[in-house]
Amino acid sequence: MDLYLSWPDAPEDADECCAQLAAALQPIPFAHDVRRTAIGVCPGGARPVSYFTFRPRGAGLVEDELVRGLHPMVARRLDLWRLRDFDITRIDAPEDILIYHCIAKDNTADQRLVAMAQVRELAVVRDDEDRISSLPQVERVIASCVEGIRRGRVRLRSSSATLDMNHVWVHIWPTIDAELDQLTALQRDIAPLTAEAGIDRGARAGPGGHAEGHDRPRRREVLLPTRLGVQFTGRAAAGPSASAADDYAHKVLRARPARHDLPVRAAADGRRARGTVVEHDLDGAGRLVRWTVRPG
Numbered sequence: 001m002d003l004y005l006s007w008p009d010a011p012e013d014a015d016e017c018c019a020q021l022a023a024a025l026q027p028i029p030f031a032h033d034v035r036r037t038a039i040g041v042c043p044g045g046a047r048p049v050s051y052f053t054f055r056p057r058g059a060g061l062v063e064d065e066l067v068r069g070l071h072p073m074v075a076r077r078l079d080l081w082r083l084r085d086f087d088i089t090r091i092d093a094p095e096d097i098l099i100y101h102c103i104a105k106d107n108t109a110d111q112r113l114v115a116m117a118q119v120r121e122l123a124v125v126r127d128d129e130d131r132i133s134s135l136p137q138v139e140r141v142i143a144s145c146v147e148g149i150r151r152g153r154v155r156l157r158s159s160s161a162t163l164d165m166n167h168v169w170v171h172i173w174p175t176i177d178a179e180l181d182q183l184t185a186l187q188r189d190i191a192p193l194t195a196e197a198g199i200d201r202g203a204r205a206g207p208g209g210h211a212e213g214h215d216r217p218r219r220r221e222v223l224l225p226t227r228l229g230v231q232f233t234g235r236a237a238a239g240p241s242a243s244a245a246d247d248y249a250h251k252v253l254r255a256r257p258a259r260h261d262l263p264v265r266a267a268a269d270g271r272r273a274r275g276t277v278v279e280h281d282l283d284g285a286g287r288l289v290r291w292t293v294r295p296g
Helices: 014-025 072-077 136-156 184-194 247-255 263-272
Strands: 002-006 037-042 050-057 060-063 086-091 098-104 107-119 132-134 166-172 199-206 218-223 231-236 280-282 288-290
Touching: 014 037, 014 050, 014 060, 086 136, 098 136, 107 136, 136 166, 136 184
Parallel strands: 002 037, 107 166, 166 199
Antiparallel strands: 037 050, 050 060, 086 098, 098 107, 199 218, 218 231, 280 288
16 A cells, blocks of 8 residues: 655654654554555655555554665565565665665574665766766765665674675666676776775666667676676576575685685686686696585
8 A cells, every 4th residue: 555645744853753654554444454555755845755664563563664765666676575585674874775784594694784776867978989988876876885885884793794795786777778898987986986895796787778689678787706806797687586695605705804715716706707717636646637626
């Protein structure tokens, strides 16, 4: 159920506003019969519309704080569902940015920060050869996401939670009319922003064009591995959920501070660079032979 409420005297404080809305909804029967009630508060004047989502729980109603300020369908577009394997808590973030502290349900040692944002207006700056030289709005949004993650790490990082597997997810609504290899300017500008932010794999942006011969939008994947710099790939819009790290992934993370890279990490980096990695070792006779070992 979606409701839009004209409320010129709406409290400035979001918590107070939420409490009054919950008290008003509580005695209304339909609010307990639907899966959720989203209320868009329209205070008028120069104040923006704010959103509060309430869900039935027991005999009462509780606010879904994870999507405060957003219509729940926007949260769905931002792929919040991809964090279904984690217990998530929303933390303070720059304006128009969502940042969640995520703890894997099956492994509390796997903790990460995920920043989400949208780009609704897009200016494309091109050079004399009509190649993209800058995407200012995208760069600013990613910079805000990374800065929010950096602040979150300062507050939440501990010896048991290094927060070195963080993600930035940016949904770019307008289509970027360019091939992947034209986005070198964004690569150059994003890479320095991610320093000391513990970004493990990267910023995901989409849609950014269409697959040849198809109307389905394609996402642009911006990968930020530690040594290969920034890379772009393209794929269909639907993506998998974010998976929790296994024990071997944590071994890789623990090895990073000492710069001890494990073979599986080198292999993954090689695949992202569109190459191949073959591991060799010396056999009992001292000959160099191809060697395959199970990760971990």
